[in-house]
Every structure is written in C-alpha cells, then in structure tokens.
Amino acid sequence: MSGPNTDYDPVEVTALQAEQVTAMRDEALAAFAAAGDLAELKQARLDHAGDRSPLALANREIGALPPQARKEAGQRVGQARGAVSKALADRTAVLEAEAEERMLVEETVDVTLPVVRRPRGARHPLTLMSEYIADLFVAMGWEVAEGPVLEAEWLNFDALNLGPDHPARTMQDTFWTEPADDHLVLRTHTSPVQARTMLERTPPIYVICPGRVFRTDPFDATHSPMFHQVEGLVVDEGITMAHLKGSLDHFAARMFGEGITTRFRPSYFPFTEPSAEVDMVCFVCRGEVGAVDECRTCKGEGWIEWGGCGVVNPRVLAACGIDADRYRGFAFGMGIDRSFMFRSGAGDMRALFEGDVRFASAFGTDW
Ligand code: PHE
Numbered sequence: 001m002s003g004p005n006t007d008y009d010p011v012e013v014t015a016l017q018a019e020q021v022t023a024m025r026d027e028a029l030a031a032f033a034a035a036g037d038l039a040e041l042k043q044a045r046l047d048h049a050g051d052r053s054p055l056a057l058a059n060r061e062i063g064a065l066p067p068q069a070r071k072e073a074g075q076r077v078g079q080a081r082g083a084v085s086k087a088l089a090d091r092t093a094v095l096e097a098e099a100e101e102r103m104l105v106e107e108t109v110d111v112t113l114p115v116v117r118r119p120r121g122a123r124h125p126l127t128l129m130s131e132y133i134a135d136l137f138v139a140m141g142w143e144v145a146e147g148p149v150l151e152a153e154w155l156n157f158d159a160l161n162l163g164p165d166h167p168a169r170t171m172q173d174t175f176w177t178e179p180a181d182d183h184l185v186l187r188t189h190t191s192p193v194q195a196r197t198m199l200e201r202t203p204p205i206y207v208i209c210p211g212r213v214f215r216t217d218p219f220d221a222t223h224s225p226m227f228h229q230v231e232g233l234v235v236d237e238g239i240t241m242a243h244l245k246g247s248l249d250h251f252a253a254r255m256f257g258e259g260i261t262t263r264f265r266p267s268y269f270p271f272t273e274p275s276a277e278v279d280m281v282c283f284v285c286r287g288e289v290g291a292v293d294e295c296r297t298c299k300g301e302g303w304i305e306w307g308g309c310g311v312v313n314p315r316v317l318a319a320c321g322i323d324a325d326r327y328r329g330f331a332f333g334m335g336i337d338r339s340f341m342f343r344s345g346a347g348d349m350r351a352l353f354e355g356d357v358r359f360a361s362a363f364g365t366d367w
Helices: 018-034 038-049 054-062 067-106 125-138 192-200 241-256 314-319 336-344 357-364
Strands: 150-152 184-186 205-214 226-236 262-269 272-281 303-312 328-335
Touching (some): 018 067, 038 067, 125 205, 125 336, 125 357, 192 226, 226 241, 241 262, 241 303, 241 336, 262 303, 303 314, 303 336
Antiparallel strands (some): 150 184, 205 226, 226 328, 262 272, 272 303
C-alpha cells in the first residue's frame, strides 16, 4: 500500500484548474441562457448541473487532493456550482412564466368566431299554455283530470242533459264514428270529462281538464276541426256563482295580466243552469276611454269573448250519481287556441297546426 500522496500537485488535476472551472461554469450559464423552453432547459440541467456534469465530477475530485489544496479548489468549485444553480433557478422562473403566458394565448377562445349552429326544437306553444293553465289551478289545490278524445256519445251528450231529441244536440257539429252502433264520437267539448270525473270521484271535486276537441268546422284562419279547450269543474257544498266568478277573475288575471277581470252575459248550455258567456276585459286597451275605439284586439268592444260557464245543472249531478240536494257545482270551458291567439297576436289559426318549427320557436320557449 502506498502512503498519502503528499507531493501531489493540484495544478496537475486539470479539471480543478481555475480556467477549467470558469469554463465549465460559463458553458453551463450559456447553455441555460440558450434553452428556449422548459424541455431544453431540462436537458441543459442534466448536462451542466446533474450528477454526471463536469462540475459535479470536478467536485468529486476535490476529495482526492492533498489537504492543503482542497480548500482553494473547494471554494472555486463551490462558487461555480452556486452560480450555476442560481442561473438555473433564474432561467427556470423566466421560462415557466413564458410557458404560462403562451398557454394563455394559445388556449384563448375567440367567442366571436362563427359556430355551427344546430337548430333546436321548441315545445308547442299550446302545450306550454295548457301546462301553464293546469299549474295555476294546481297551485290553488285543484287536480288535473283527463278523458279520451274518442268518447262515448252518452258522456259527450246524454249525461250532460243533451238527450237524443234535445235541440241543442245539433249546436255542436259532431264527428260521428262508424259503426254507429258503437255510439262513439270525437268529443265535441271537454265537458264529458266533467261527467267522467263526477262518476269516478266523490265531492269535494276541484278539477281542471285541458284537452283536444273536434268539430266539423272548416280549416281556415279562424276555425279548425281540431282545437283545444280547458274545462273547469267544482262540486262541493255551498258553491255559488260567486265562487265561479272569483275563480274566473283569478284565471283571467293570471293569463292576461293583473286587473283583467271578467263579466257574465246570460246564455244557455243544457249542462249548466244558470249559464253565462264569459267575457274578459280587453287586455290591450283595457276598455279605457281614448284607447278602446281604436283597439283592434277587441274591435272597439273593450271586452273579449272568452268561454262559457254556469252552475252545474242538478240533472247532470243526478245523472252522474251526485246528491243534488247536498252538493252544487260550477263549470266553465274556454278555447285554449283562442286564448293563445289573443295573447300572442297570431292572426291565423292554421299556424298553430301546421307544425312549422319556426312558429313554435317564436312562441314556444316562453309562452
Ligand atoms: N262545453 C261548452 C262548449 O264547448 C263550454 C262550457 C263548459 C259551458 C262548461 C259551460 C260550462 O261550448
């Protein structure tokens, strides 16, 4: 075994000479400065500051120096390594900031660019209006009742006090079906749902029934052989016309705006007694002097015809198994299509049934 290498000359360890160390440091600094992004900097770090970098290797050599030479070489290499790691940290910070900025620019979304628009459908405005009406009654504790559109003749007419020979039976132009022996009709109004409800339920009854009805009308700007009605029926103890009037005033206000009330005009329906036509205050001119004469919505009337109503005829209560001495009821029926047309200003009823999505889109997103 040889002894300590006391006459070791540090000058001979070229890796530790001042110029060499300075050159290693400067190469490292130059490589960091040249790195254009974080990936390149990572490579420069491995090359110049990693475990196998020239300065790391030089650092290892220090231990091999004689003690008297170690201090100076150690300082020299240590300073160089310090400068390198500081430069590395500085460059990392700069490149990270740059990368972040680039990301912000590259990932910017130009919200003004044109996009491919996929046309969206819309629910039919009459569906929305029917649901709105049902909701406003449900909010008062009423229930929604339904019935079939292909209806028994007896429920559409007889149960409603329209016997076979009743003159009013011809008031509604009926679609009869074959074979005639089946006695089925396309319901001419939603009133058979009154009869169905009274047969099925026991009072108190508070129901609302929106639905499709059919009459042999032409298909033109103001008629359609298929249209929509909403029927209301209440059967309870102590019911009067005042309850009917209050319910309709509330209904009108919720449909057409606060302050839109109703008035009754005497009329005749076999299933109600007394019966009335319901008019509502014109929601455009409100019947106000100065506006009403010019009003095209109500044609100068100040009132708009809205539907029919009345106190349920005791004969109908009896036909449907309800104790007519104990209970009384009221009923009303309106055209939903007509209500929609007033409200929207749509001039031609056919638009409601032609299925053009542009019509539904215009009115169907919010009724
Ligand atoms: N069913 C009647 C019609 O279609 C309207 C109505 C309903 C009248 C309820 C009175 C009570 O003309």
